[in-house]
Amino acid sequence: MTTGTTAGTALGMHNRTKRQVIDEAFMEHRAKVLDLAAFLDRVDRAASAASAASAASSGASLVTGDQDDDFRTDALRRAIALLLDGKPERARRILELWSDRSTEPIAVAPMKGALGAVDLRAEFQAKGRA
């Protein structure tokens, strides 16, 4: 198995420092973190489906800040925790976190597309790590 160090050296990467990598790409990733923060803020500001229905029926203004319990934003928040755990291969581990870990074929394809993550809420609740 090729290790990161030997593969990187073979590519001519041995002279690159952490400082160089940060200098090259910090601004790009600063912007991505802000995009993510703004997205989560946007979700928080949006009305939940229940409150939207309630507002529509009562004529009251929409309640903001109470987001639906959506498995996709839940998956994002669990991935953000991996970003901060200080361990390597974050990209691989996040992709594995979001993956279907069953092993048998399903009976029938329910749709053609994919959603981006499996629903992790039941699994984490069972582990007592809600």
Add this chain to the structure above:
Amino acid sequence: MYIDPHIHMVSRTTDDYQRMALAGCVAITEPAFWAGYDRSTAQGFADYFRLLTDAEPRRAAQFGIAHHTWLCINPKESEDVGLAREVLGLIPGFLDRPNVLGIGEIGLNKNSRNELLVLDEHIALAKRHGVLILVHTPHLEDKLKGTILIMDAMRNQGVDPGRVLIDHVEEHTVRHVLDRGFWAGMTLYPDTKMTPQRAADVFEMHGTDRLWINSAGDWGVSDPLAVPKCRLEMRRRGHLLESIQKVSFENPKQFLSQSGRFRVSVQGEA
């Protein structure tokens, strides 16, 4: 000079051919894929295969790009096993066309039983005709499971992994694929697959053997110039020119040349 070994030019404009040629593209391979809607008859596939083996090579040749193709019914249309078998029956009639490299892009989409059944029949067809295989792995949350199921299906039929390219690998599947002896492709998409930056990271972590990059440009959000953009990213990081050339030219040429039909020139030079 580079090769884009996976792009769906049927969905792209002639201007894209021109821009790719200007960027240094000399050869492409175009797998049969899902057109964005389910075709209702096998005859629709017969027309598609004529396009891939006749019209598209002529369009590419105008810009000095050698066009090759792979034939199949994509896993997104595999739930209808009856239609899939009709299409499978058409494929041998096209395998002798000069730009056909093999069977592809076959694989799984949602990892269903019928998809797996149709995949098995495609693998058997490829084995009977001794042709290469190009594999589509599922999207997003279905990719890891599907990649394992596909490799197991190949093993069960005794396929030589050195004659199979498993495409759309990402950080969580690349090691599985390489460790089992297959070739691996990284698809460079703006949102849903690899970015040029992440692909360059994979080369740094896993090396460049049996790996290639492609744009998989199609009718969705995609970029027919993704391969030269990844080359630029590698150059920016100081990767050796020979490494850049290996993943964007030499590796695809080595794998595809096993077909005996692959060319990097429309004049017919190997």
